Every structure is written in C-alpha cells, then in structure tokens.
Amino acid sequence: MSWLEVDGVDVFYGRIQALHQLSFVVEEGEIVSLLGNNGAGKSTTLNLVSRIVPASAGRVVWQGDDMARTAAHDLVARGLVQVPEGRRIFSTMTVEENLMLGGYRVRDKKAISQRVDQVYDLMPRLRERRSQEGGTLSGGEQQMLAIGRALIAAPKLLLLDEPSMGLAPLMVKQVMDIIRTVNQRGTTILVVEQNAKAALRIADRAYVLDNGAVTLSGPASQLAGDPRVVEAYLGG
Amino acid sequence: MTQIILNGLFVGSFYALIALGYSMVYGIIKLLNFAHGDIFMFGAYIGMTCLTVIPGIGSLGIGAIAIVLLISALLTGATGVLIETLAYRPLRSAPRLSVLITAVGMSFLLEYGVRQIWGPDPQPWPQAGRLTEAANWPAGLQWGAQRIDILGGSLTGAQLVLMALAVVLMAVLALYIGKTREGRAMRAIALDKRAATLMGINVNATISRVFFIGSALAGVAGVMHGAYYSSITFLMGFLLGLKAFTAAVIGGIGNLYGAMLGGLTLGLLEAFGTAWFGGEWKDVFAFVFLIAFLTLRPTGILGERVVERM
Ligand SMILES: Nc1ncnc2c1ncn2[C@@H]1O[C@H](COP(=O)(O)OP(=O)(O)OP(=O)(O)O)[C@@H](O)[C@H]1O
Numbered sequence: 001m002s003w004l005e006v007d008g009v010d011v012f013y014g015r016i017q018a019l020h021q022l023s024f025v026v027e028e029g030e031i032v033s034l035l036g037n038n039g040a041g042k043s044t045t046l047n048l049v050s051r052i053v054p055a056s057a058g059r060v061v062w063q064g065d066d067m068a069r070t071a072a073h074d075l076v077a078r079g080l081v082q083v084p085e086g087r088r089i090f091s092t093m094t095v096e097e098n099l100m101l102g103g104y105r106v107r108d109k110k111a112i113s114q115r116v117d118q119v120y121d122l123m124p125r126l127r128e129r130r131s132q133e134g135g136t137l138s139g140g141e142q143q144m145l146a147i148g149r150a151l152i153a154a155p156k157l158l159l160l161d162e163p164s165m166g167l168a169p170l171m172v173k174q175v176m177d178i179i180r181t182v183n184q185r186g187t188t189i190l191v192v193e194q195n196a197k198a199a200l201r202i203a204d205r206a207y208v209l210d211n212g213a214v215t216l217s218g219p220a221s222q223l224a225g226d227p228r229v230v231e232a233y234l235g236g
Numbered sequence: 237m238t239q240i241i242l243n244g245l246f247v248g249s250f251y252a253l254i255a256l257g258y259s260m261v262y263g264i265i266k267l268l269n270f271a272h273g274d275i276f277m278f279g280a281y282i283g284m285t286c287l288t289v290i291p292g293i294g295s296l297g298i299g300a301i302a303i304v305l306l307i308s309a310l311l312t313g314a315t316g317v318l319i320e321t322l323a324y325r326p327l328r329s330a331p332r333l334s335v336l337i338t339a340v341g342m343s344f345l346l347e348y349g350v351r352q353i354w355g356p357d358p359q360p361w362p363q364a365g366r367l368t369e370a371a372n373w374p375a376g377l378q379w380g381a382q383r384i385d386i387l388g389g390s391l392t393g394a395q396l397v398l399m400a401l402a403v404v405l406m407a408v409l410a411l412y413i414g415k416t417r418e419g420r421a422m423r424a425i426a427l428d429k430r431a432a433t434l435m436g437i438n439v440n441a442t443i444s445r446v447f448f449i450g451s452a453l454a455g456v457a458g459v460m461h462g463a464y465y466s467s468i469t470f471l472m473g474f475l476l477g478l479k480a481f482t483a484a485v486i487g488g489i490g491n492l493y494g495a496m497l498g499g500l501t502l503g504l505l506e507a508f509g510t511a512w513f514g515g516e517w518k519d520v521f522a523f524v525f526l527i528a529f530l531t532l533r534p535t536g537i538l539g540e541r542v543v544e545r546m
C-alpha cells in the first residue's frame with residue numbers, strides 16, 4: 001500500500017468538472033511532481049488532498065486511512081501540510097510570527113523553537129528578516145517563508161503548489177535546492193509545477209495532468225526525454 | 237474641567253469595551269455585527285435580574301457588582317457564540333449584505349425578546365448594585381460609594397474599580413491577541429482563512445472564541461452602564477451599538493488599540509459636549525463625529541496601521 005493514494009477522484013466546482021477519475025500515488029521518501037498547464041487541475045488536486053475541496057467520487061487514502069471524514073485543519077496533525085499557490089504569507093505579521101503559526105498544532109514549545117532555528121539555518125535570509133513583516137519580503141523570500149512555515153509542523157508529506165511561480169531563474173534553483181534538501185532530510189514531497197524543467201530535475205517520478213486527468217506518468221528522467229513532454233512542456 | 241474629563245473617561249471606558257467586541261468581530265469576519273449593542277443591553281438585563289433574584293446579594297456592596305459582572309459576562313459570551321453559530325456561520329460564504337441583514341434581524345430578536353420577558357418599560361437598577369448611592373453598603377466597603385478626589389474632580393471608589401477593571405481587561409486582551417498562540421490564530425484568520433486552515437487552525441472554533449470574548453466584554457459594559465445610570469431599557473443597545481461603532485471608526489475599525497482609543501475619545505467628546513451645550517445634545521456629538529470621520533478619515537485615528545488589526 002502506498003503512502004498517499006488518490007483513487008478515481010472526481011471534483012466539481014458547481015457544474016464545472018475539474019478532476020476526472022484522477023488516480024496517482026506517492027510513496028514514502030519520494031519527490032513526486034505533478035505537471036500541467038494553467039487550468040489542468042493541479043491546485044485542485046492539492047486542495048483535494050488537503051481537504052479544502054471535496055471529492056464527489058473516489059477516495060483519498062493517507063497512510064492507510066480514508067481521509068473522507070477528516071477536517072482540513074486536522075491534516076497538519078496527521079503530517080500532511082500544504083504550501084499553497086501564491087504563498088499566502090500572513091502579510092502584516094512578522095517572519096517569526098508566520099513561522100510560529102506553522103507550529104500552531106505543535107504543542108511542544110521547545111520543538112517549535114528548535115525547528116525555527118533549523119529553518120533559519122536552511123534559509124539564512126529569513127533569519128536576517130525575522131522581525132520584518134512577511135508582506136515586505138521579495139517573492140523568493142516569501143516562497144522560502146511559506147516553505148519554512150510548513151516545515152515547523154514537521155510534515156511527513158509536504159504538498160507544494162508551484163513554488164517556482166514568478167521567480168527569477170536563480171531563485172528557482174535555490175528554492176528547488178531547498179526542496180531537495182528537505183526531502184533528503186526525510187520529508188516526502190508532492191510538488192505541482194508548470195515549470196516542468198525545474199520540477200523534473202528534482203523529482204523521482206512525475207505525472208502529467210491535462211484537463212483534470214493523468215495523461216502520462218513515469219520516472220522523471222524518462223519523462224524528461226519523452227518527446228510529448230518535451231514538445232508540450234519543455235519548449236520543444 | 238477635571239470632573240468633565242473624569243466623567244468622560246469613565247463613560248469612555250465602557251464605550252471602549254463595547255467597541256472592542258465590535259472591532260474584533262469586524263476584524264475577523266468583516267461583519268458589522270449590529271446585534272452587538274443588543275448583547276450589551278442583554279448583559280445589563282442579566283445583571284439587573286441577578287441583583288434582584290440572588291438572595292443576600294444586596295449586602296455585598298461592590299462584591300455584588302463583581303458577581304453580577306461575572307455571570308453577565310459568561311451568559312452574554314455564550315449568547316454571542318450561539319448567534320454566531322446559528323445565524324452567521326451558515327452564511328459564511330454568502331454575500332455580505334445577507335449577513336448584515338441577518339445581524340439586524342438578530343438585533344431585533346434580542347430587543348424584542350428582552351421586551352417580551354421584562355416588559356417595555358425602563359427598569360430601575362437595583363439599589364444594591366448602584367455606583368452612586370451608599371444604600372446598604374456593608375462596613376468596610378463604604379469606600380465604594382465614597383467620592384475620591386482626583387486633581388480637583390472626584391469619582392466614587394466603585395467607579396474607579398470599574399475603570400481599572402476595564403483597563404485590565406483591555407490590557408489582558410491586547411496581550412492575548414498580540415502574544416499568545418490563540419491570538420496569533422485570530423489574526424491569521426483575519427488575514428487569510430484558507431492559509432489559517434492550512435496551518436491547522438480550526439477556523440470555526442477560533443471565530444466562536446472571538447464572539448465569546450467580544451460579547452462577554454459587552455456584557456461587562458452592560459452591567460457598568462446599569463450601575464452608573466441606574467436605569468436600563470430594552471432599546472438602549474441600539475444607541476450604544478451605534479456609539480461603539482462610532483468609537484471603532486474613530487480608532488480605525490478592526491484595530492484593537494483603535495477601539496480602545498476611540499472609546500475613550502468618544503467618552504471625552506460627549507462629556508465636553510454635554511458640559512458646553514447641554515445633555516440633550518450628547519448623542520448628536522457621537523454621530524457628528526461618526527459622519528466627520530467616515531467622510532474625512534475613514535481609516536480612523538490610527539489609520540492603516542494594520543499590525544494590530546485582527
Ligand atoms: N473556486 C473555483 N470555482 C470554479 N472553478 C474553479 C475554481 N477553482 C478552479 N476552478 C476551475 O477548475 C479547473 C482547474 O483549476 P486549478 O486551479 O486546479 O488549475 P491549476 O492546474 O492549478 O492551474 P494554474 O496553473 O493556473 O494554477 C480550472 O478550469 C478552473 O477554472
């Protein structure tokens with residue numbers, strides 16, 4: 001049994017169907033990437049797993065448990081944490097307060113401050129800006145903060161929604177390196193990207209999503225060489 | 237002059253308490269809770285009833301007010317939570333106007349519910365719980381009814397105690413919102429509910445908590461009001477609700493320090509207005525300032541300092 005199993009899921013927004021019989025799995029320790037263009041259903045998929053949007057058919061199974069009855073806010077305590085599209089930093093709160101909020105469900109204060117220190121070690125820019133308001137950070141720094149904030153909850157599976165969005169190439173590389181480091185330290189990762197090149201470089205496996213359904217899947221190295229992927233997502 | 241300021245600060249301290257609840261609720265769910273003033277009124281009626289029905293409470297002096305404050309705060313807090321859960325929560329994603337109209341409905345429900353139970357006539361506040369008369373105050377507690385000189389003016393001991401209480405409540409609240417885990421969660425929800433949920437915050441439970449705190453503060457203010465003016469009516473929440481709204485706007489709605497500052501400012505303005513132009517103009521001032529602020533400085537005195545905003 002896989003760690004995360006999404007099995008035959010349909011999701012509707014009113015009459016619009018965003019996911020069609022979507023199925024994929026994530027194994028412990030992996031970096032899995034979900035690729036797709038605008039409107040392919042990438043964010044919907046992560047929000048499905050995070051219980052923000054409901055499935056009208058199919059199941060989401062996490063560590064053997066069907067999540068259908070779990071409230072969205074209880075997923076953090078189960079080790080499922082999402083870094084949302086657009087970062088959604090608490091803009092008028094300080095960097096440190098944002099990180100503290102990541103630890104909202106962590107009862108052990110010592111563990112929180114230890115993890116805050118680890119995040120600062122991983123992303124020293126955040127330490128320098130610890131008492132600055134989140135909204136004043138650059139896009140790349142905000143992405144780091146969003147990832148750091150999620151890490152305070154010590155996720156087992158980290159869901160990342162387009163971490164490279166709006167970032168300059170150098171910053172994309174930095175963020176991807178951070179994601180890889182987080183994975184090497186034991187966190188499983190499901191990362192959604194339009195930037196197929198960056199995502200395929202760090203991923204073990206990938207799924208290509210089109211119009212709410214998986215059209216291709218396989219090891220990242222293999223997809224990176226697949227002519228259909230090259231043509232559609234890697235700019236020919 | 238000093239006396240006017242002291243009176244203004246006393247009245248202002250409970251305007252501030254009511255404005256705080258108004259502002260907290262607005263901050264977290266962007267709802268102008270028109271029923272908030274009526275929660276205040278309900279708190280006064282609960283207080284009055286407790287002073288009448290609890291045996292022996294008349295001999296406790298300021299202790300009586302303490303007991304009544306506590307009961308009233310708990311019951312109004314629970315009422316606020318109930319209203320939020322039953323009336324506002326189902327409309328969380330409805331258009332704002334629907335919620336606003338529902339709030340007006342809740343306001344009427346409280347007003348006419350209270351009228352149904354206690355009748356339409358103004359109710360005298362029981363002697364035992366008044367701040368201005370010495371009736372029945374036991375030995376050792378007479379100071380509560382005695383006037384204490386302050387820089388040429390005076391307030392009764394009990395008034396001072398209640399003002400101090402208001403200050404302590406506001407300070408504790410500011411610490412709670414600014415420094416604790418739950419306070420941070422409230423501010424997070426005010427900024428972004430989705431992101432707050434992703435942090436593991438139970439948004440509904442936290443909003444309930446805000447309604448409890450805000451409504452309990454209004455209940456405290458209701459008891460203070462009854463004890464000071466010695467008479468309460470089922471419609472008094474309407475005017476006080478508007479004044480609290482004014483205070484919140486003066487300070488910058490959604491901003492906690494603004495609500496406190498706005499409440500005190502409004503109390504002072506009214507006290508001076510009354511002294512200079514006569515009591516019949518008192519309420520006019522509040523609304524002149526409301527209109528002035530809404531047109532000239534809609535962000536309030538503290539303006540867009542959103543750090544404390546919640
Ligand atoms: N809240 C919503 N209400 C209605 N339709 C929605 C909503 N959210 C998404 N959709 C629709 O569902 C489909 C999938 O959207 P989704 O946001 O999951 O795509 P995406 O792959 O994340 O796109 P992008 O790369 O632009 O972020 C789109 O057709 C979109 O219009």
Ligand SMILES: [Mg+2]
Pocket residue numbers: 042043044085161
């Ligand atoms: Mg998206």
